[in-house]
Amino acid sequence: MSAQHTPPPGLEHEVLVPQDPDYHGHPNYLKIYISLLILFAITVFASLIHSPLLVFIVVFVISIVKASMVLLYFMHLKWEPKLIWLLLGLALMTLLFLIIGLYPDVVPITRYLIPKP
Amino acid sequence: MNIFPENASSYGAEIDFIFWLITIVVAVAGVVVLFLVLYPIFNRKKDYTKEQRYLKGDNFKQLRWIYLGIVLLAIADFSFLFKEESTWTKIEETLPNKDLHIAVIGRQWMWEFVYPGPDGKLYTDDDVKAINQLHIPVNATVHMDIQAYDVIHSVFIPNARFKQDALPGRSITRWVKMTKTGEYPLTCAEICGIAHANMKATITVESEEDFNKTIAKLYKE
Amino acid sequence: MNTHQKHGFWHRYFFSLDHKDIGFQYMLTIFFMVAIGGFFAYVFRMHLAFPDMEVPLFGLVTNTDYNMLITNHGLIMMMWLALGMLLAVAGNYLIPILIGTDDMAFPKLNKLSYWFFLISVILMVTSFFLPKGGVRGGWTMYPPLSVGDFGYNTPYATFSDRFFSSNSFVLLAIVFEFTALLMGGVNFFVTTLNKRAKGMTLMKMPLVVWMINIASVLFMFSVGPLVAGTFMLLLDINVGTGFYDPYRGGDPLLWEHLFWFFGHPEVYVILLPPLGILAEVISVNSRKPLFGYKFILTMTLIAAVLSMMVWAHHQFVSGIDPRAATVFSIFTIIISFPFAGIILAYIATMWYGKLRFNLPMKWAVGSVVLFTLLGGFTGLHLGASVFDIYAHDTSFVVAHFHYTLFPTVIFGSFAGIYYWFNKFSGRELNKTLGNLHFWLTFIFFNGFAFPLFLLGLAGQQRRVANYSQIEFLMQDPLPLYRQIATISAVILILTQFIFLFNFIWSLLKGKKVSTDNPWEANTLEWQTSSPPPHGNFKTYPIVYHGPYEYNIPDRDTDFTPQNEK
Amino acid sequence: MKNSSKKITWRQIPQARLAVWALIAGEFAIFGGLIVLYILNRLKYESWGEMAQHTNVIAGTINTFVLLTSSFFVVKAHEAAVHKDKQKIKLWIWLTIACAFMFLGIKTYEYTHEIMHGFTLPGNALLAEGKTVEVMYWSFYYTMTGLHGLHVIAGALALFFVMRKVTKTEENYHHIEAAGLYWHMVDIVWIFLFPLIYLIH
């Protein structure tokens, strides 16, 4: 294999990269899991409300809470460097721009007039 | 200078004006940039001291010329932006009262024009249709409902500085007011298949009476 | 040392894990694609000027041929040349060596990324030979047309008809290529963050490394929705869904949005790496520190964020909400400020310098001048929504984007190739041929592209196979302009053979370099042997200085290698 | 050891994990794009609510539960990796993969049912009824869940191979976490898909 060259001297700092995975905190995973399940149950019951808009809002907010719990604790984002936050933040920003830019052209349907010839 | 085709619509001149405005602004900026680039190239022999050369541009004092450049550019940009946006509002965001309402429908590969029949209303049974021949009265505000059947087309009237894509499924209303009589080309400006190149029509701008005669004749047919 | 020379051809050009070899593989593949793209340009340019003539080497160009030629020219040049040359080649070759490390963080992923790229190239090229011929809907592939003959109107077409159509193949090719570039991007990102030589802080990285990384990240985010959109278009074609079919609740405008949401950031993805290359070249050859390193970086980041808010300027007249168009127009004008900052900073670098007006520098200056004066500034014309009503989809736009793309992609790549040739081959390019190549390219590029402005202002639409039926476009002097453009374009393309010859000949037989650091540059790649061994450095460099420390006052030499105390 | 909130700097983050984070950000843009399109169309067409009633909410609920649980398993595997306990790593990862299979199984069941009821991807049956707009709901449904399903498969494969590598040859324990991150991403996507597709009528 051509990749086999021994790292020459001077690369010692590379060893900084920990081989030991335990360098960030560990929350109590069971607790998180149970609260996720509770939130999940709320979502399912909330969907029985008879108002689509309300359901949408409630359900969406809970989804965001759930997703951020998974992100923060299961994925240890809470202990990750700011760089990762930035990366994910940029992804969300992209989506924000997209939704704002698309809204006026996709949602209002008043301009639809002609049926298929 | 007539690098543009002859203007025949009420707002065409304003669009040309915007072009010249921007061109002048960027021409001035361009001369400055060109000078800035060429000066050091033709002045290569001159010997500066190391201190003079070791300019890193890492503080505001050294960067001030660049900031000044950006500010000047910003002023120039916004000066034409205001004019530009007000024109845009006038042309695209507002619909002046109409004298005539027609539909322009693109299909592979021809233009279909629909005039209101004797009842004066569009989209009724007595509509009048014409293919590739558009007649409109002079000095009349014409509303066009721009539509397409199959793929995206684009109505382009160079002499009116008018362009609007025609999307299937959508009806987009734009207006135009021609101020000169004559025959003008109307072409398709969005690729739409094999005969995109041949998808063209003629607009005849004529006086009110001539126009009425034409419609009456079309209606009979 | 040169471990790779022990391996055979296949090993070097197919299975190598070395970033330099992979970069070179990319480059050869891209040359192959460019040859196709350039040939297509030649054919349709000839057809435009002399509509009734049989084009030598091709024959008579029908309307279908014409549409197919321009579409594939656009696709190849944008997706395979520009993105490939600047992200994949520049990124692969430059990043590890400029940050002073042995290889990419994930060499195998890197190899995989090249293979994906190769698959995409193969898919793209096979698409020309499919029964119904290549794609013909413009490189933007607006849906109802790009769903094509298998469209919403022909539900009876069989699945194999649909799948073995150029439309499916090209979309698949694009998906593969995006995947390749995404893998590359992740690799660059991790390599830059984790594998820098000791002492190489972020602010001591050469600008080109920054630029390629910013471009990769920008690419990664902007392409996401389009990947989803491409899957949807593939489903439309192959399965018969109606995502873009207005008669089934879909909307063709959706694709336009998704495409340009990627498409506009894409042009900056294309622009940033050459700007980085220009920074290297200009700074070295002005013997001065790059003026305002942090300033340029800030401006780039601002522009990168802004670039995600301007996409609809390609759609001013496509039926979007006119009020939204106003907003997009304003942002489009605003985005010129950071670029003004960057360009002015480059120019400021040249002032008070001891300029060496050698070949890389010529390409760099040419790039700055043409990009600014005729590319960037006409961007402002188009960004003004009102004028865009008239100019949209005319040759004015074509001229604008050739004046932005050609100076950045081609001039920038050539600046890079002429600058780093000594490094990656250990030999020198012939200077006379190089000068000839530069001046001919410079002159005839203008000869080709400038008339397009005038044609566009006269109202000539783009993507039209044959103007001879459109009377107002046949008035004098418009046909003459077209012929000037064509003749220049043909000479321009022929000129590239000078380069090709020079490149191959010098690679095999050129004069061996006498020194490892011919430009007296600071950056790390010049502090190792030419060509660099596998693993790049004998001992890992330790970095003490920024990349652009020329003419530090109390030093004897006017340059200070980054790894010298 | 628990809850020690030791922060690390970005120089210390292992390569594999950094790469997976970058990948996740990219995937967010892809799925996010799709979800944005779905939401916008959802706002446009009220009649999609009616279609949403034809989805199998119970199956969806079970699936959500399965995925949430699998996320928990993965994180347990990570904990085992911290203690370098190969046996436990295997156990938790196998449980996760079992969850993946269960998820896919239920999904297949749902798909067959829906297809039998005429809700197919091109939706010719609905088209024949004149429900032109509603067809798109099912197009989105299959595209989103299908793409997600592919990611489930990819995630399970990744977990499997990483587990094999870690327990057999190399002892790169932190690779478990990297693969786990990807799996969580798949879960997060489902957290959004489930209510958007199944619950809002």
Ligand code: HEA
């Ligand atoms: C590398 C590629 C590239 C780059 C960099 C740009 C840069 C810009 N582009 Fe361009 N563009 C394309 C590639 C590119 N474009 C392509 C390929 C298309 C067409 C696609 C298709 O339809 O097929 C297109 C189309 C296009 C359109 C749509 C036209 C239409 O279809 O109707 C518009 C409209 O706004 C536009 C605007 C701009 C603007 C405002 C910039 C700005 O970023 C430019 C900013 C730079 C400057 C302004 C110069 C620097 C300024 C200075 C040095 C100032 C000096 C100051 C002083 C002296 C005070 N472009």
Ligand code: HEA
């Ligand atoms: C990077 C992008 C790029 C580049 C470099 C070029 C280069 C050229 N383009 Fe291209 N062009 C596009 C991108 C590009 N184009 C796009 C996106 C479109 C829109 C398509 C559409 O409408 O859908 C377009 C459309 C377009 C049109 C408009 C067609 C129409 O609308 O009707 C025309 C017409 O003249 C044209 C001509 C040319 C010519 C003569 C060149 C020449 O400059 C070519 C000469 C250059 C080379 C040959 C390559 C450089 C050489 C090397 C790197 C060395 C290696 C070379 C070999 C091995 C040969 N192009």
Ligand code: CUA
């Ligand atoms: Cu219709 Cu082009």
Ligand SMILES: [Cu+2]
């Ligand atoms: Cu743009």
